[in-house]
Every structure is written in C-alpha cells, then in structure tokens.
Amino acid sequence: MAKYIKNEQMEKLISLCKRRGFIFQSSEIYGGMNSCWDYGPLGVELKRNIKNFWWKKMVTSRENVVGMDAGILMHPKVWEASGHVENFHDPLIDCKSCRTRFREDKAPHVFKCSKCIMKFKIVNGVIEGKSKYTKLFESTIAGEPHTYVGSECPRCKNENAIELEGLECPKCGGNDFTEAKQFNLMFKTHYGPSEDTASQIYLRPETAQGIFVNFSNISNTIRTKLPFGVGQIGKAFRNEITTGNFIFRSREFEQMEMEFFIKDDESKQWYEYWIKERFEFYKQLGINKENLRLRDHEENELAHYARGCTDVEYKFPFGWSELEGIADRKSYDLQQHIDASGKNLTYFDQEANEHFVPSVIETSAGVDRTLLTVLADAYWDDVENNRVVMSLSPKIAPVKVAIFPLVNKDNMPEIAKKIFDNVSEHLAAFYDKAGSIGRRYRRQDEAGTPFGITVDSQTLEDGTVTLRDRDTLEQIRIPQDKVLSVLIEKVNI
RNA sequence: GCGAGUGUAGUUCAGUGGUAGAACACCAGCUUCCCAAGCUGGAUAUGAGGGUUCGAUUCCCUUCACUCGCUCCA
Numbered sequence: 278m279a280k281y282i283k284n285e286q287m288e289k290l291i292s293l294c295k296r297r298g299f300i301f302q303s304s305e306i307y308g309g310m311n312s313c314w315d316y317g318p319l320g321v322e323l324k325r326n327i328k329n330f331w332w333k334k335m336v337t338s339r340e341n342v343v344g345m346d347a348g349i350l351m352h353p354k355v356w357e358a359s360g361h362v363e364n365f366h367d368p369l370i371d372c373k374s375c376r377t378r379f380r381e382d383k384a385p386h387v388f389k390c391s392k393c394i395m396k397f398k399i400v401n402g403v404i405e406g407k408s409k410y411t412k413l414f415e416s417t418i419a420g421e422p423h424t425y426v427g428s429e430c431p432r433c434k435n436e437n438a439i440e441l442e443g444l445e446c447p448k449c450g451g452n453d454f455t456e457a458k459q460f461n462l463m464f465k466t467h468y469g470p471s472e473d474t475a476s477q478i479y480l481r482p483e484t485a486q487g488i489f490v491n492f493s494n495i496s497n498t499i500r501t502k503l504p505f506g507v508g509q510i511g512k513a514f515r516n517e518i519t520t521g522n523f524i525f526r527s528r529e530f531e532q533m534e535m536e537f538f539i540k541d542d543e544s545k546q547w548y549e550y551w552i553k554e555r556f557e558f559y560k561q562l563g564i565n566k567e568n569l570r571l572r573d574h575e576e577n578e579l580a581h582y583a584r585g586c587t588d589v590e591y592k593f594p595f596g597w598s599e600l601e602g603i604a605d606r607k608s609y610d611l612q613q614h615i616d617a618s619g620k621n622l623t624y625f626d627q628e629a630n631e632h633f634v635p636s637v638i639e640t641s642a643g644v645d646r647t648l649l650t651v652l653a654d655a656y657w658d659d660v661e662n663n664r665v666v667m668s669l670s671p672k673i674a675p676v677k678v679a680i681f682p683l684v685n686k687d688n689m690p691e692i693a694k695k696i697f698d699n700v701s702e703h704l705a706a707f708y709d710k711a712g713s714i715g716r717r718y719r720r721q722d723e724a725g726t727p728f729g730i731t732v733d734s735q736t737l738e739d740g741t742v743t744l745r746d747r748d749t750l751e752q753i754r755i756p757q758d759k760v761l762s763v764l765i766e767k768v769n770i
Numbered sequence: 771g772c773g774a775g776u777g778u779a780g781u782u783c784a785g786u787g788g789u790a791g792a793a794c795a796c797c798a799g800c801u802u803c804c805c806a807a808g809c810u811g812g813a814u815a816u817g818a819g820g821g822u823u824c825g826a827u828u829c830c831c832u833u834c835a836c837u838c839g840c841u842c843c844a
Contacts, residue, residue, distance in 0.1 A: 288837095296780065296795080308817055308834045462842080483844080518771065518841055525844095532844055599843070643844035663806070683803055711797090715805035722805095734803055743804075750805075 286594035312520035322675035342506035347487025358617035393433035480514040506537035531644035538635040563670030568592040582609035601642035608634040667725035683733040
C-alpha cells in the first residue's frame with residue numbers, strides 16, 4: 278500500500294515534468310530510449326542554474342579551488358590505471374530454478390573440507406553459524422570468498438583442504454546456475470573511422486580522472502600551494518545493468534566533481550570539512566533538511582584504497598538514495614597514474630623541502646540526481662487552493678517572474694509588456710496575456726515561478742502593480758518602476 | 771540482461787473483428803478587475819513492425835517503451 282502511494286507520487290512528478298517542459302523521454306517519436314532523457318525549456322534552465330550554483334559555491338567563490346573541463350574521450354590507458362578496465366564489471370549468474378540473477382561474488386558460498394566432515398557457508402563475507410571451528414576460521418582468514426579455497430581446515434588441521442562445494446541461490450536455495458557472464462560497464466567506441474581493436478576507446482565513466490591526469494598541468498600553472506582543489510562538471514557514461522527511477526539512474530549522466538589535494542596528515546580535518554560543506558549545499562538549494570541525511574559507509578562498503586566515504590542521501594518517494602559521495606581516497610589515484618605513466622605527479626613542499634604524492638578528498642555529485650531532488654522536494658499538492666505547486670528556490674527557479682495584464686484590454690497589455698521588456702534584460706521573465714488570471718497563475722505555480730507581477734486598473738491610476746508570492750498567494754502593491762529592484766533583491770536572497 | 775505485469779489524444783479513462791468516444795488540459799475569438807469561471811469554435815490518440823482476415827485498435831508473433839524485482843552507483 279505504501280509502495281503504491283510512493284509510485285503515485287513519482288508518476289505525478291514525471292507527468293508534470295512532461296506537461297510543463299522540464300524533462301522528456303529521449304527519442305519519443307521512435308518509441309523512446311530506455312532511461313535516456315532530454316531536458317526541455319524549463320528543465321535546461323533549472324539544470325543550468327543548479328550547475329552554476331555549484332560552480333559558484335565550489336570554484337569561483339573559493340581562493341584555493343580552480344575549474345577545468347576535460348574531454349569525454351581519453352587515452353585508454355587512463356582507464357587501465359584507474360582500475361576501471363579491470364574492476365568496472367560485474368560477474369552475474371542466474372539461478373536456473375528460480376531465475377533470480379545476482380552477482381556471483383555476493384552469492385552464499387558453501388565450502389567443505391576434503392579430508393573431514395567440516396562444512397560451512399559464507400554469506401556476505403561472514404561465516405554462517407558460530408561453532409568453535411568457524412570462529413577459529415574467521416580469525417585466520419578474511420577477504421573475498423575465493424581466497425578461502427586451499428586454506429587449512431580448522432577442524433582436522435589438514436593443510437590445503439578447504440574446497441568450494443558450490444554456490445547457493447540466496448532466494449530459493451538452489452545450486453544450479455548459468456555460467457557467470459561479465460558485464461562491462463564502460464561504453465566502448467572507436468577512435469577514428471576504422472573499427473579495429475587498436476582504435477577501441479571508452480567514453481569516460483566518471484569525470485574525476487580528467488582531473489588526476491592533469492594534476493601536474495594544473496599545479497604548475499596556478500602556482501598555488503596545498504591544499505587546493507580542482508572542480509569539473511561534465512557528462513559521464515556507464516552501461517548500468519539496471520537503470521530506472523526516472524532520471525535517478527541513467528546510462529548517460531552528468532557529474533559535478535571536485536578533487537581536493539592535501540597533505541595526508543590533514544585528511545581527517547578536510548574530510549570532515551567537505552562533508553559539512555556539501556551537506557550545507559543541498560540545504561542552500563532549498564531542500565527540506567528533514568529529507569536529507571549523511572550516511573557513513575560501512576567498512577565492507579569501502580573500496581580497498583579508501584579511508585572513508587560518506588554519502589549525502591535524499592528521501593525520494595522511492596526511498597533514501599545517494600546524491601553525492603564524499604571520499605577520502607588517500608593518494609591512490611595519483612599513485613596509480615604515476616605507476617602507469619611513469620610520470621612524476623608529485624608535489625614539492627618548499628618549507629619541508631620534500632616531494633610527495635598528495636592525498637585527495639573527493640566530492641562527487643550527480644547533476645541529474647540533484648535536479649530530481651530539487652523537483653521532488655519542491656512538488657506539493659495545494660489541496661486547499663486546488664493547485665499543484667513547485668516551490669523551487671528563487672535562486673534556481675527557471676523563470677523568476679511572470680508578468681501579466683489582469684485583463685486583455687484597457688492598455689494593460691501594453692504596460693505589462695513594457696515592464697516585461699525592462700525586467701527580462703536582467704532576470705528570466707515570462708509574459709502571458711491569454712485566458713483568466715487564475716489560470717495563468719496556476720500555470721506558473723507548476724513551472725515553479727516564484728513571483729507574479731500583475732497590471733490592473735489601479736496601475737492606470739497610481740502606477741502601482743501587484744506582486745504575488747507563489748507559495749503564500751499573498752499580494753502586495755509596489756510602484757511599477759521599482760519592480761526590477763524589488764525582484765532582484767528577492768531573487769538573490 | 772532475466773522474470774512478472776502494462777501499452778487507446780497532453781493527462782485520466784471508455785469502447786469495438788466493420789468510420790474510435792468522454793472529461794480535464796491545450797489553441798483561437800468573445801467575455802472577464804485577482805486565483806483552473808462562462809460561451810463559441812479548433813487541433814490532437816490505438817507505441818512500432820509483421821502475420822491471420824474481405825476488413826485488425828481488438829486475435830497471433832516480433833520489437834520498443836513503462837512499472838516492480840535481481841544488480842549497481844553519481
């Protein structure tokens with residue numbers, strides 16, 4: 278039941294996005310493309326406003342952060358060094374009896390001893406059952422399930438005795454599976470017109486590597502000292518096995534990433550600083566803080582090189598989901614490129630007179646996810662007034678003000694148009710004279726336009742117009758020559 | 771990719787082996803002095819391809835998309 282209501286909430290939002298021109302399905306006239314989305318007139322403005330806000334907060338307003346824009350196409354060796362070629366795939370198997378598909382390494386592994394009756398099961402890296410033998414075993418062996426094979430039996434003490442009996446379906450308990458199939462998550466393409474294997478390259482699966490491979494270029498040109506950061510916004514591509522939840526997970530998406538280079542002994546302080554900053558960012562976007570939370574990654578969730586990772590999550594209608602990850606990656610990424618390229622990607626500390634590889638704190642956010650968050654958080658049914666409202670923050674609203682003549686006569690359209698011409702040079706504005714005033718207000722409520730200016734008969738007498746607030750419906754009168762300055766003040770709150 | 775379900779105007783829903791209908795939304799005109807009012811008129815749909823049939827939106831096949839689950843992550 279609860280699930281039904283949640284889906285209904287998403288469907289309302291998706292429907293509004295299409296109706297008002299925020300987001301359309303890609304290639305709709307050809308039947309649509311699976312989880313590919315296009316941003317319409319309102320969507321593109323909203324997205325651009327979000328990216329600009331991030332850029333301002335993370336790059337231009339900071340003394341020690343600079344920006345860059347790397348290409349989507351990069352040398353294939355970048356992805357070997359980063360570990361994406363090797364690790365960015367999933368071995369998946371299907372249970373033949375219940376047809377469930379899951380990751381081979383995450384399935385329960387059943388092991389037995391070839392010399393005695395010892396038998397045990399590993400589920401999610403933990404030994405099931407707590408006999409004295411399994412306890413003994415747990416303390417001596419750790420890691421991926423396949424590393425257990427060939428170890429000493431804790432019961433009969435025979436060396437090289439443990440072997441894998443088989444996997445067990447976590448759903449039905451069956452043990453007959455299809456062969457593991459590798460799913461590589463990187464998009465392949467060809468560089469140049471000939472499609473031989475030598476020309477095979479990848480679309481970047483993340484923007485971060487563009488920053489790491491340019492580390493020397495940037496640190497040499499900006500002449501700044503540690504700590505300093507490099508921010509980037511751009512498209513990334515992943516052949517995800519499963520996509521969905523509207524624009525939440527798609528194969529083409531946009532990231533806003535910042536790599537902050539530091540001395541390793543300052544990592545804790547900066548990690549905590551950026552977690553706080555990034556959480557604050559979403560609040561400043563106008564997101565209700567009740568719907569935001571931070572979640573520390575468990576030890577077993579962490580990549581082997583990461584010291585810590587914290588997610589910013591939002592409570593979507595489909596559940597709590599990740600918007601951004603803030604990670605302490607130590608010096609892993611630069612070191613990988615040093616090893617692979619043979620180039621010296623170190624930093625020279627004048628005071629200590631030493632070269633070292635900086636550590637890095639990464640903040641990695643999804644543009645599309647942030648946009649979905651903003652939309653989901655702004656949406657509400659104003660039942661009392663029989664309307665749907667998108668309470669977008671004026672900072673990011675696609676249109677800041679709509680300007681109307683109350684009725685389509687008596688010189689009101691001409692006056693309103695004049696105000697529009699003046700305002701639209703400075704703010705995103707919209708002019709509408711058709712239909713009843715209530716209908717025009719409703720349309721702007723759905724578009725998330727925070728303010729409405731209406732020219733009425735009193736304007737003809739004393740030169741004042743009404744200023745309507747989208748959320749409260751309250752109206753005040755202001756002189757028509759003050760419209761622009763009042764709006765600018767309100768939008769830049 | 772696998773399994774289950776679903777595809778009719780922009781949206782929500784009817785309906786039929788024989789010319790596809792409504793409500794709301796949309797557009798135009800009239801009207802209208804503040805929150806989806808009214809009047810008149812208008813445009814718009816059987817996801818795509820194939821098969822069976824005199825005739826298919828309806829029956830069959832394929833495909834595409836959507837929803838849920840497995841999985842992954844920004």
